Amino acid sequence: MTVESGRRERKKAATRQKIADTALRLFLERGYDTVGIRDVAAEADVAVTTLFSHFASKEALVFEQDTAFEQRLTEAVTGRAPHEPLLPALRHEIHALVRHCTADGNAPIWDMVVGSPALREYEESMRLRHAETLAAAIAADPDLGRTTTACRTIARFVVDAYALSRETPDPQAAVDEIFEMIEAAWSATSP
Amino acid sequence: MTVESGRRERKKAATRQKIADTALRLFLERGYDTVGIRDVAAEADVAVTTLFSHFASKEALVFEQDTAFEQRLTEAVTGRAPHEPLLPALRHEIHALVRHCTADGNAPIWDMVVGSPALREYEESMRLRHAETLAAAIAADPDLGRTTTACRTIARFVVDAYALSRETPDPQAAVDEIFEMIEAAWSATSP
């Protein structure tokens, strides 16, 4: 059975991190399209197959926080106080996520994503996955009592809010504007 | 200048159609992933480069109606009677599109799309393009007087309705349920 006593896991995590760091550095230095998988592997001093055993695709190298992002969304739903309403909690979380993405330090990464069709497409389908897990979290809350369709719809609207607001000149204001619409949509489904 | 008096255009269109037909037939017969681009080109008796001069990618072979779909959405907005409200027109159009996609004859194609991650991803980003053109059409209507963000948001919600409802057991009912939510969201933005 074994508890995987540490070293192995740590080494694996270190390899993964080294690959991700190297990739991001090279992408930012020379451009996403210019840098090949073989370049990243060579610079990180691993085999190409090793790289692909840690990351499912070239695009996945850029979106390392994927699962962290997903968790934050679901925890905003599952981790709220009893009887705390759903949408303000989600609005607060989306505000935080948008702030994080538009922070000065992350601007170059975001520019890179916008500049590459492959990365944009990848992020789009990432968001749909997130919407589905968010929908599951909402549907699991017994206090809400909405239909499956309503839950999935609201979840999509919420990730739409994230995507759309980031593209506006004033992202924080856009989050609020869109959430006014989402609140109305949610109210229209109250049982 | 030139009116491209016919034969050349007809031959080009015929080639394009032959490629599309061959591709769809092979995909349905043997499976999308199993059939390679070289197979399609050989069976349609054209060079691989010719195939790619007619279609931008392998996935595009499946979504031939792409632009037709886009036009129907925008025409639902621009072609409505004066003072006819926006959302009922859109709801009607989405109903028609969903009915078309879930028709018996098209079921195998839809199954193929659902079964292939590449095709799903392609369709997702197609929908985002459609949402953007729909948003532009909505924003261009002087009677509505909404913000850019509100227009883009509603456009996304509408294409979401299309995508979500197709996955439910009763698509037509789902369209109505989701549009109740969208109507509420839209009303919340009235100036």
Add this chain to the structure above:
DNA sequence: TCCAAAAAGCTAACCGTTAGTGTTACGTTC
């Protein structure tokens, strides 16, 4: 110390896609 399994490596290929370079068929113009 030795074993089983995980992790990493290497080679070679597959497949979608594109660049480079002709060649043919068509429409226009003189």
Add this chain to the structure above:
DNA sequence: GAACGTAACACTAACGGTTAGCTTTTTGGA
């Protein structure tokens, strides 16, 4: 109607992401 420009198509060869198959190294536990 002959010559010219160009759009459509073909052919070869490659590039880049990705995977399969197999070997080697590392690691944890017996």
